[in-house]
Amino acid sequence: MESHNNQKKIAVVNDFSxxxxxxxxxxxxVISAMKVQCCPLPxxxxxxxxxxxxxxxxxxxxxxxxxxxxxxxxxxxxxxICTGFLGSKEQIALVKRFLEEFTGDETxxxxxxxxxxxxxxxxxYTPEMCSEMKTLVPYADILTPNLTEACIxxxxxxxxxWKIAEVTELAEMMSEMGxxxxxxxxxxxxxxxxNLCYERGQEVKLVRTKKVGPARHGTGDIFSSIxxxxxxxxASLEDAVRKAAGFIKVCIISSIEREIPMTDGVCFEDHLxxxxx
Ligand code: PXL
Numbered sequence: 001m002e003s004h005n006n007q008k009k010i011a012v013v014n015d016f017s018x019x020x021x022x023x024x025x026x027x028x029x030v031i032s033a034m035k036v037q038c039c040p041l042p043x044x045x046x047x048x049x050x051x052x053x054x055x056x057x058x059x060x061x062x063x064x065x066x067x068x069x070x071x072x073x074x075x076x077x078x079x080x081i082c083t084g085f086l087g088s089k090e091q092i093a094l095v096k097r098f099l100e101e102f103t104g105d106e107t108x109x110x111x112x113x114x115x116x117x118x119x120x121x122x123x124x125y126t127p128e129m130c131s132e133m134k135t136l137v138p139y140a141d142i143l144t145p146n147l148t149e150a151c152i153x154x155x156x157x158x159x160x161x162w163k164i165a166e167v168t169e170l171a172e173m174m175s176e177m178g179x180x181x182x183x184x185x186x187x188x189x190x191x192x193x194x195n196l197c198y199e200r201g202q203e204v205k206l207v208r209t210k211k212v213g214p215a216r217h218g219t220g221d222i223f224s225s226i227x228x229x230x231x232x233x234x235a236s237l238e239d240a241v242r243k244a245a246g247f248i249k250v251c252i253i254s255s256i257e258r259e260i261p262m263t264d265g266v267c268f269e270d271h272l273x274x275x276x277x
Contacts, residue, residue, distance in 0.1 A: 021265025044087030138178025218265030
């Protein structure tokens with residue numbers, strides 16, 4: 001029988017940035033390549049992301065409610081919901097409403113607590129917003145902070161060098177805040193980058209990749225999109241993290257070869273076909 005729900009779908013609550021390869025413009029191709037239908041709910045519209053010196057930014061908070069209402073009328077059901085960059089403090093309450101209304105028994109909720117990187121919050125993130133982001137943690141089946149975001153969520157001072165035991169403590173704190181599974185991404189360890197997968201009562205799993213160049217913008221969004229689609233397709237979290245980290249590595253290598261500026265995200269287009277296999 002015909003239905004809007006005959007194919008797996010992931011709702012992506014994130015910004016639309018026209019240039020810079022992040023958020024929705026990354027989630028759409030990546031999730032689609034992995035054969036899952038991607039349905040974006042924009043949180044803001046930007047000409048380009050906020051790491052450029054200048055950008056146009058239009059907060060979408062006031063439009064989200066009628067947008068969500070139409071999806072309700074359509075009876076849409078999602079196997080996955082991913083939240084990412086949010087446009088305002090007020091918007092966080094709407095995102096929670098969206099999660100409450102659209103999370104079913106079969107839905108995996110991935111909360112990417114997008115707030116900052118390299119120890120600093122992004123340009124549009126106020127301290128109030130960062131504080132409010134903590135209230136999204138209990139909704140997460142999977143929470144994917146980088147080290148900066150893990151520190152903000154746990155009120156821990158940021159520093160450059162981390163021991164795995166210290167990151168495990170941060171993950172424990174986020175677990176106590178209500179996240180089911182936690183992946184702390186991009187932990188520098190010599191010439192390697194480690195992703196730490198934490199699940200209450202289980203041994204911590206480490207996914208290591210050789211560092212091929214400095215971190216680039218938008219890679220966190222590729223990371224969360226691959227994890228969400230892979231888990232929705234039945235993969236374990238550890239396998240999904242391994243796939244995401246490996247994919248990002250080859251994209252960074254291409255971006256270095258093509259001399260892509262650090263701001264411009266990674267040229268994932270060169271490798272998208274690999275995700276379809
Ligand atoms: O990739 C994180 C991100 C997402 N969306 C916007 C951003 C950033 C990081 O700078 O500015 C608009």
